[in-house]
Amino acid sequence: MKKILMLHGINHNMFGKRDPKQYGTTTLAEIDAMLQALGSELGTEVVSFQTNCEGAMSERIHQAFTEGMDAVLINAGAWTHYGYGIRDALACLTCPVVELHMSNIHAREAFRHVSVFAEIVKGQICGFGVDSYLLALRAAVSAVRAG
Secondary structure (H helix, E strand, O other), rough: EEEEHHHHHHHOHHHOOOOOOHHHOHHHHHHHHHHHHHHHHHHHHEEEEEEOOEEEEEEEEHHHHHHOOOOEEEEEEEHHHHHHHHHHHOOOOEEEEEEEEEOHHHHHHHHHHHOOOOOOOOEEEEOOOOHHHHHHHHHHHHHHHHO
C-alpha cells in the first residue's frame, strides 16, 4: 500500500473556528477523516501531521524522506509565502509533492500570491475549500502511479 503524508501548517489546528469565510467550518479532524476515507478508496494510506512550529515541520519532512513516503501533500498556510527552510526541506524529497490551499491564494492579498514552494512542487491546487485536499490527494496518487 502506498503511503502519502499530509502536512498541515501553521494555524490549521484552528480550522472550523478561524475565519469561516475563507476556510469554512470544517475542522482539521474532519479533513483528516475525509482524506483517510478517500485514501482507502484509492488504496493509499494517508498519514497526517500538523504543527505551528516551522522547525517541527522541517523535521517531519526529513522523516518523510527517511521513511520513503510515496508522496507528500502540503498546506503550509502562511509559511507558503516566506518559509524558505521548509522549501529547502521539501526540495530534499524525491517523491511528488503537491501544494494545496483551501482559499484561492491568487485572489487574496498580494503577499499571498507568491509561493516559495512553487518551483519545486509537482503542482498546486487552491480555491476549492475542503475539496482542495481531496483533489490534491487524487493528484498525488495519480503522480505516484505515473511514476
